[in-house]
Amino acid sequence: MSDTSLPQASAPPATRRTIGSAGDTLFEWLCRGAGLFVLLLLGAIILTLFIGGLPAFREFGLQFLWSSDWNPVEGRESYGALVPMLGTIVTSILAIMLGVPVAFGIAFFLTELAPQWVRRPVGTAIELLAAVPSIIFGMWGLFVLVPFVQNYIQLPFGETLGALPIVGVIFDSNNFAGTSIFAAAMVLAIMILPFIAATMRDVFNQVPPVYKESAYGLGATRWEVMKGVVLPYTRISVVGGIMLGLGRALGETMAVTFVIGNANRMASSIFDPSTTIASVVAMEFPESLMGSLKQSSLLALGFLLFFISFVVLAVSRWLLRSRLK
Amino acid sequence: MSATIVSTPSFHKRDPAMAAALNRRRRFVDGLVRWLCIIATAVGLFFLASILLTLILRGISSISIITFTTEFRPTTYGDPTAETGGLYHAIMGTLVQTAIGTGVGTPIGLLVGTYLAEYARNSALGNAVRFVSDVLLSAPSILVGLFVYQLVVLPMGGFSGIAGGAALAILVIPVVVRTTEDMLQLIPNTLREAVVGLGAPKWKMVTLVCWRAALSGIVTGILLATARITGETAPLLLTSFGNNVTSFNLGNAMASLPIAIYQQANSGFPDLIDIAWAGALIVTFGVLAINIVARLLLAGRK
Structure with a gap:
């Protein structure tokens, strides 16, 4: 996993590939996970605001939209x-x-x-x-x-x-x-x-x-x-x-x-x-x-x-x- | 509105007098528009100058070493011998919350930006993430405050510094995503091919070569994000609320510079309003200084 593996052509290629690909999979999923987190964040913001507002929507219904009270x-x-x-x-x-x-x-x-x-x-x-x-x-x-x-x-x-x-x-x-x-x-x-x-x-x-x-x-x-x-x-x-x-x-x-x-x-x-x-x-x-x-x-x-x-x-x-x- | 306007003058029967009149009119309109544009630019610059001058004129007279070393004190209006308060509590609170916001938001934003530039340039998921991140970039920051209130403040039973830091972290993410992705996309593909051609795995290519090549751009993004959250007020009002004493306890309400400015500017007491101006001067010049450093960093790269 160290940096020195780059120039050393003599290392067994099979091992290197598995280590490399394990790191690759991990890193790719780390990045993808962060991306999914952003999607989740927006969904969570919409959901919490809606759930928080639900009692008011229930109480006033559509009237809430055009009432000036x-x-x-x-x-x-x-x-x-x-x-x-x-x-x-x-x-x-x-x-x-x-x-x-x-x-x-x-x-x-x-x-x-x-x-x-x-x-x-x-x-x-x-x-x-x-x-x-x-x-x-x-x-x-x-x-x-x-x-x-x-x-x-x-x-x-x-x-x-x-x-x-x-x-x-x-x-x-x-x-x-x-x-x-x-x-x-x-x-x-x-x-x-x-x-x-x-x-x-x-x-x-x-x-x-x-x-x-x-x-x-x-x-x-x-x-x-x-x-x-x-x-x-x-x-x-x-x-x-x-x-x-x-x-x-x-x-x-x-x-x-x-x-x-x-x-x-x-x-x-x-x-x-x-x-x-x-x-x-x-x-x-x-x-x-x-x-x-x-x-x-x-x-x-x-x-x-x-x-x-x-x-x-x-x-x-x-x-x-x-x-x- | 069509391109025909451009070519009208020359293709009709030539009447020298009419052509001259038309020519004069076209020149007149062009000159008029030019002056209007110069005035518009002057108006924009005038507002910036007016804001900065107001800040300097009203802030410099009330700023002193006490502002940086003393906590909030209630109004001393009408008593010239009394010691005035300062903004130490607010400056500390802003530093703590900004550090949390930047510290938490930056790694997430960096990974998302990397995902968009290196793994998902044209995938459906990548486009969705890019879209959502761009919407979050311009979304009303007070709604982030409401979100964190529901998610952190309610379960904890009260306002807290950690909630303020969380709200700021959410605001940092989209800024860092945008700059990171833009900067990584500027890196030529030949560089990536060279690294992969040497047999390096992709994660090493990204972390050791791409990130390093885009470093100044990424740092610019982090600085811009820090500048943005330093002046944020609305989300903090609903999360860390503000505090009149210095507190480093993340579980309690925490002061911050923008909130202190907001409360003291609306207090109605001239001496507290003066302190608010001093705070405004500190925040604005801090934020503008970070912005200018970020710009110089990017300009030095090109």
Whole structure:
């Protein structure tokens, strides 16, 4: 079994083969076992969340999905997933709407427009943004972004757009704390920006140069090459990158908890406080009683979050499959 | 959206005035998009700069040697003579739990990555493992906290440092899997053939040649995973919960830097918020430093 067996050709080949193959079988099964462990891990996560949420699913049935109740008072306990679920989806979609144009701009800049010496440092800086821990985004969001959003976005937009008929109610809010759905969406947008930008940059770089060169040869400008050649060639992967960002936004916890206001009630305006699945779990789970209906409801919420983000991430990975090869 | 847009200008009847106007418009749009992209990049960099500057401006004034050597103390607001607390308990807790997370998660991740790159490049089981690992990489970390709560905290009857370490280990695995597999796939097959041609068994080829050839890449992955879990808050909230005193007992609730930041930032007392900023500064620069070292390691290899 020692290293010296390599150069010694004189050792009996039969013995060597059995020792070698025993080691081979062992090592292969060690690796395969670790692989199976990962599969088992995902299965176990789904199963524990489902089993933990089972009492809540039994108690409330399908009503759990569209009830906006959140009443922990003993004897009148009633929990529903509607508010946190809507909060999760609305903040994530708003974050995508805010973040994708900027991410596209960064990716376009880094692949086509910027001079070579700019690309590396700027690309690295954007990637470092992804490394900043989410709690830091939360603190920065609470102490820097929330006052900014309140003074320069909520008030002017609320006054001008709030007067519009029908859609006005979305912008009209008398929330004075500043923590709101919009603030959460903005923090999320900044957090997913580097992930989407990095994916887009990588797929843009994969376009065969010949295609781009032929378009340039016809006299196309850089924007025309992007619109007519690069984007059509990469659109599936681009959507995959956006879905990856969406999957991250759905499950983000600490940053959102800091800035969304954690109010478990229906919000009519994007400048009202609300909550998301991840932040309601982070806020209420540690203080809930072991085995209580509340704890089970929170686990049921966790199961729903897992289901939603699993679907989004699976679609993202399927769309990005050509890039992964 | 189709390629015809590109060729439209040149194939119609030539009208010099119209061609010039069209040309101007195309140039204008191109210039506009270019400026918008530069602004977008500036916006991205602005946010990074804003976060780092805020951390430095608010953190540096409250950071001192006391921050590293003293435990948590309740608020001393309004009493300038009182001694302020520090984050020693949280720094120790983070070191212990991060060490457990990295120590347990790395070997598993390394073996899985090896399995994917060396044994199961195109098998059905390999594809399933790869898919699941990629999903775990981006899955909400708070759900890992809920999972470990059900599996470890409930049976043990309370929050514990070992539960925190377990949650972090689960987060380490997919990061190490991804980098290990990527790095092993970069190794040319001729190298493998040369080793096997000498008569070495496959496990020796993998451990003595492939792992060694991919070493800097694998270490990069481990560093990135460590950086990621150092700043993790959500899963620890449900597993090790946080503690106001220094504790090395893995069976009890254990403090950690992110949790201490979270609790003190939301305490409402200005002096505790200052300590939270100091903690935020320590965590962020620690995490960014690990990231930069990891990048340099990988850049030095190429």
